[in-house]
Amino acid sequence: MKKNLSIVIGSGSILCAASLGLMKALKRENIQPDLLVGCSGGSLYAAALALGYDPNTIHEMTVDMYKNDIVEGYTSNLRAAMSGETRFNESSGLVDDKILMERLQSIFDEKTFADTTIPLYIVATDFYSGEEVVLSSGRIVDAARASSAIPMIFPPWTINGRLLVDGAVCNPLPVDVAIKEGGDVIIAIGFELPIRRRMNSYTAVTTHFNSLYMNNILKSTFAFYNAVHHAEIIPVLPKFEKQIGGFDHHQLPYIIDQGEKAAEEQLPYLKKLLEN
Amino acid sequence: MEISITKGTVDIISVNGSVDALTSPELVKVLNDHIHNGHPNIVVDFEKVEFMSSAGLRAILASVKEARTAGGDFRLAAPQPSIEKVLKMAGFHNIVKIYPTVSEAIASFG
Amino acid sequence: MAKKPRVALIVGSGSVKCAAALGLWKALDRAGIPIDMLVGCSGGSLYTSTMALGFSLDECISYTKALWNEKVTAEKNWKALLGMVFPKLFKFDHHFGMISDRQMMKNLRQVFGNKTFQDAKIPLTIMTTDFYTGEQVPLTSGSIVDAIRASIAIPFIWGAHQVGDRFLIDGAASDPMPVDIAIKEGAEVILAMGFQAPLPSKVRSVSRYAFHVNGIMTNNLYQSNFAFHNAVHHAEIIPIFPQFDRSIRLFDTDQIPYVIEQGEKAAEEQMPYIQKLLNS
Numbered sequence: 001m002k003k004n005l006s007i008v009i010g011s012g013s014i015l016c017a018a019s020l021g022l023m024k025a026l027k028r029e030n031i032q033p034d035l036l037v038g039c040s041g042g043s044l045y046a047a048a049l050a051l052g053y054d055p056n057t058i059h060e061m062t063v064d065m066y067k068n069d070i071v072e073g074y075t076s077n078l079r080a081a082m083s084g085e086t087r088f089n090e091s092s093g094l095v096d097d098k099i100l101m102e103r104l105q106s107i108f109d110e111k112t113f114a115d116t117t118i119p120l121y122i123v124a125t126d127f128y129s130g131e132e133v134v135l136s137s138g139r140i141v142d143a144a145r146a147s148s149a150i151p152m153i154f155p156p157w158t159i160n161g162r163l164l165v166d167g168a169v170c171n172p173l174p175v176d177v178a179i180k181e182g183g184d185v186i187i188a189i190g191f192e193l194p195i196r197r198r199m200n201s202y203t204a205v206t207t208h209f210n211s212l213y214m215n216n217i218l219k220s221t222f223a224f225y226n227a228v229h230h231a232e233i234i235p236v237l238p239k240f241e242k243q244i245g246g247f248d249h250h251q252l253p254y255i256i257d258q259g260e261k262a263a264e265e266q267l268p269y270l271k272k273l274l275e276n
Numbered sequence: 277m278e279i280s281i282t283k284g285t286v287d288i289i290s291v292n293g294s295v296d297a298l299t300s301p302e303l304v305k306v307l308n309d310h311i312h313n314g315h316p317n318i319v320v321d322f323e324k325v326e327f328m329s330s331a332g333l334r335a336i337l338a339s340v341k342e343a344r345t346a347g348g349d350f351r352l353a354a355p356q357p358s359i360e361k362v363l364k365m366a367g368f369h370n371i372v373k374i375y376p377t378v379s380e381a382i383a384s385f386g
Numbered sequence: 387m388a389k390k391p392r393v394a395l396i397v398g399s400g401s402v403k404c405a406a407a408l409g410l411w412k413a414l415d416r417a418g419i420p421i422d423m424l425v426g427c428s429g430g431s432l433y434t435s436t437m438a439l440g441f442s443l444d445e446c447i448s449y450t451k452a453l454w455n456e457k458v459t460a461e462k463n464w465k466a467l468l469g470m471v472f473p474k475l476f477k478f479d480h481h482f483g484m485i486s487d488r489q490m491m492k493n494l495r496q497v498f499g500n501k502t503f504q505d506a507k508i509p510l511t512i513m514t515t516d517f518y519t520g521e522q523v524p525l526t527s528g529s530i531v532d533a534i535r536a537s538i539a540i541p542f543i544w545g546a547h548q549v550g551d552r553f554l555i556d557g558a559a560s561d562p563m564p565v566d567i568a569i570k571e572g573a574e575v576i577l578a579m580g581f582q583a584p585l586p587s588k589v590r591s592v593s594r595y596a597f598h599v600n601g602i603m604t605n606n607l608y609q610s611n612f613a614f615h616n617a618v619h620h621a622e623i624i625p626i627f628p629q630f631d632r633s634i635r636l637f638d639t640d641q642i643p644y645v646i647e648q649g650e651k652a653a654e655e656q657m658p659y660i661q662k663l664l665n666s
Contacts, residue, residue, distance in 0.1 A: 078592070081591075081592045082592050082593075084591070087590075088589075088590070088591055088592050088595060089588075089589050089590055089595075090589040090595070090598075092595070125602070127602075128585070129585075130585070130601075130602035130603075130605050130606055132370065151595070151599045152592070152595055152596065152599070165599075169599065169602055169603055169606070170602070170606045171606075176367070176370035176371050177370075179370075179371045180370065180371055180372065180373060182344070182349065184344075195518065195519065195520065197518060205542075206596060209541045209542070209559070209600070210599075210603070211520075212515070212520035212559055212560075213520075213559060213600070213603040213604070213607060214603065215520055216520055216559065216560050216561075216607055217603060217606050217607050217610055220561070220607065220610040220611045220614055221610040223614045224367055224610055224613045224614040224617060225371070227614060227617040227618050228337055228340075228341075228367075228371050228617050229341075229371075230340070230341035230342075230344040230345045231344070231345070296622075296659065297621070297622045297663060298662065298663070298666060327659075329622060329624065329659070330616045330619060330622055330623040330624070330625075331619075331621065331622045331623075333616055333617075334616060334617060334619065337617060364609075365609060365612055365613070365616075365625070366612065366613050366616045366617075367609065367610065367612075367613030367614075367616075367617075368613075370613075
């Protein structure tokens with residue numbers, strides 16, 4: 001019985017580019033995934049791979065996406081919102097999402113899930129209930145926009161009447177989707193949020209708490225999926241020895257390299273599993 | 277707890293009563309025997325299940341894995357609202373396909 | 387622990403709703419079922435401590451009222467608030483909390499004095515989270531006041547609390563319903579009582595938004611941990627979910643008698659099964 005292969009790319013912003021290194025390693029061995037799942041930053045890569053984009057195009061996409069003009073105005077808007085100068089409600093964000101949308105549109109245009117050559121699932125979170133929402137139809141640009149809607153920073157995104165935010169808030173590495181859709185061997189490439197010891201602002205403390213919660217959700221969901229899956233989940237955990245800023249796209253070659261290295265460590269076992 | 281089996285394109289295993297630490301071993305035996313006798317695709321009808329405990333869930337999970345290892349799948353149908361709550365809390369909805377009716381569950385096997 | 391605990395009771399987050407654990411205790415007592423281990427987290431740390439120390443039910447009720455009221459959050463932490471506006475002048479670190487803990491500490495000392503875990507008649511564990519690493523840190527020794535103060539340190543409200551050389555915050559940040567210790571000790575029956583964070587219906591400000599997101603993540607953490615423990619536990623975990631026909635807000639201590647009643651009712655519903663399990 002042929003075992004099928006799923007790849008789950010979790011949240012991690014620019015670190016998700018490490019999945020390109022994973023794909024490089026798999027391509028060399030002629031291993032193709034049968035299913036792709038993406039969350040948050042990972043949704044961009046899962047979608048690009050599902051649409052059959054070549055690695056160079058995806059590399060360009062990353063360079064273009066992660067420029068800090070995408071969060072322009074954050075500090076001044078935060079101050080204004082906190083002082084009550086401007087209104088802030090559930091549909092608000094501290095950053096204008098025009099640039100983000102432009103970039104997503106230039107990558108995915110009007111493509112839909114139906115245009116993918118590999119089945120694709122993108123995970124977001126229902127803002128009101130906190131539940132996981134799995135997207136598998138409609139425009140890719142909408143799903144990616146919803147999945148990447150970092151709370152407070154980008155405004156939430158509405159799809160089919162549901163207000164959606166970042167998938168990482170409920171499930172940073174959604175292996176469950178692959179399990180539910182019948183995945184046998186599941187490669188999960190995920191990233192823990194970095195924790196810093198020095199905090200020198202309210203925002204830094206907020207970010208810190210968010211990171212603590214998110215990392216704990218990542219660990220407990222992963223433990224659960226491991227306990228309930230019938231076959232094998234292979235974690236690919238790239239190691240980053242240096243600090244990488246959210247917009248350090250000059251570090252991309254390093255990030256991709258580390259992804260490739262981490263994938264290569266798992267290759268012997270992966271090949272054995274798929275051959276059986 | 278009572279179990280009845282309806283044969284068809286996909287077999288339906290209907291459970292009546294309580295699925296808990298004391299009753300689940302029997303249920304698991306029936307499910308696994310079925311799976312290993314050439315029926316790796318099963319629909320388990322939960323309409324008449326009134327109580328489901330943690331141990332019961334864990335046992336069901338073992339059968340889910342058996343079905344998948346055998347190349348099939350275990351899908352759940354028609355849980356009552358109180359059972360639905362338990363299934364949600366235990367993360368079952370995330371990892372197992374659950375349908376409001378038996379016919380939808382059977383149709384899902386395509 | 388000398389012998390395997392048969393019945394463990396875990397009380398997780400939920401502030402005043404956690405008083406329902408006292409109702410559960412009443413029901414178990416009536417059925418002649420002793421509790422062999424207690425684990426408290428966040429609001430639950432308060433009730434498990436009073437139960438472990440052997441206070442009577444009436445004492446538990448009056449202590450809660452004395453301890454938990456709006457006065458504990460009245461005094462703002464001006465240094466922290468100023469720090470938000472002038473971050474370079476005021477330190478931001480584990481101490482950050484918008485409310486002063488002076489009144490809370492005073493109340494805790496009034497109720498628990500110098501009692502330590504050694505004074506507990508039933509083995510007690512209070513769960514906290516390491517502020518810097520996010521790891522779960524179980525407390526089983528030292529001052530009860532310090533342990534509770536750490537466990538209820540809701541992010542942003544109260545700053546972290548130093549215990550030994552660690553800075554600790556709300557146990558709910560790592561696991562809102564920590565059944566793992568009971569699993570590790572091999573408890574046969576684990577009774578778990580904990581409440582999901584109510585999510586604000588209207589978001590009208592940045593801080594409300596932040597609370598809402600924090601609430602979502604706490605609930606997701608609760609569920610994912612619960613799902614995991616359910617899947618890997620060897621015996622039986624029985625969640626006790628009291629029903630409330632009205633909203634019970636953060637400081638509604640006058641509702642405690644009602645909350646206890648509902649806790650008792652929820653426990654009674656599970657009693658036949660619990661008894662069957664323990665007798666089998």
